[in-house]
Amino acid sequence: AQSVTQLDSQVPVFEEAPVELRCNYSSSVSVYLFWYVQYPNQGLQLLLKYLSGSTLVKGINGFEAEFNKSQTSFHLRKPSVHISDTAEYFCAVSDRSAGGGNKLTFGTGTQLKVEL
Amino acid sequence: DAGVIQSPRHEVTEMGQEVTLRCKPISGHDYLFWYRQTMMRGLELLIYFNNNVPIDDSGMPEDRFSAKMPNASFSTLKIQPSEPRDSAVYFCASRLDRAFTDTQYFGPGTRLTVL
Numbered sequence: 667a668q669s670v671t672q673l674d675s676q677v678p679v680f681e682e683a684p685v686e687l688r689c690n691y692s693s694s695v696s697v698y699l700f701w702y703v704q705y706p707n708q709g710l711q712l713l714l715k716y717l718s719g720s721t722l723v724k725g726i727n728g729f730e731a732e733f734n735k736s737q738t739s740f741h742l743r744k745p746s747v748h749i750s751d752t753a754e755y756f757c758a759v760s761d762r763s764a765g766g767g768n769k770l771t772f773g774t775g776t777q778l779k780v781e782l
Numbered sequence: 783d784a785g786v787i788q789s790p791r792h793e794v795t796e797m798g799q800e801v802t803l804r805c806k807p808i809s810g811h812d813y814l815f816w817y818r819q820t821m822m823r824g825l826e827l828l829i830y831f832n833n834n835v836p837i838d839d840s841g842m843p844e845d846r847f848s849a850k851m852p853n854a855s856f857s858t859l860k861i862q863p864s865e866p867r868d869s870a871v872y873f874c875a876s877r878l879d880r881a882f883t884d885t886q887y888f889g890p891g892t893r894l895t896v897l
Binding site for chain 2: 702708711773
């Protein structure tokens with residue numbers, strides 16, 4: 667079984683400042699990692715995912731994340747945020763087996779609030 | 783293309799009533815997922831289907847919950863009888879069958895309130 671920890675429930679940041687949203691995972695097997703964003707009253711949208719290869723993954727809207735196997739982390743970053751980035755961000759993990767790959771385990775979410 | 787469609791968007795009902803949530807996946811998608819989101823438990827996978835067949839329902843909380851997918855373009859999640867602790871946002875998601883790492887596309891959710 668896997669688990670995901672998002673230590674920060676809320677992250678306030680000023681517009682144009684950089685931001686990092688932290689995600690740590692626990693798993694006894696190799697995993698795939700995902701970041702999703704949820705805007706108010708909407709479903710989740712995929713920002714980016716790590717499957718294999720380069721540990722630095724680039725996603726939509728200028729976001730990127732780095733997979734660190736030794737620290738079991740997959741932190742999300744953006745060098746300069748915009749008001750429109752205000753949303754809730756979810757880190758998720760699935761194992762690499764054919765059956766397990768369908769079962770995403772989500773963290774509890776981090777509310778990013780961008781202020782002027 | 784239209785995304786995943788869910789109805790109703792909001793449902794308010796009284797304890798003991800039957801509730802039916804509906805989902806239309808993206809056309810051509812082979813997998814359909816039902817999730818529940820609550821403040822206490824976060825986002826949880828309830829059940830998923832492949833080609834209309836339920837594959838894993840280990841996340842369904844109780845026998846009061848049931849899900850069906852009679853055809854490739856429609857699924858229902860039913861709660862009978864409903865209880866206040868079932869209040870949550872229920873999401874449906876779908877994806878193609880090319881690889882299980884393919885993106886799951888989420889619908890806008892149904893906010894259920896059981897009084």
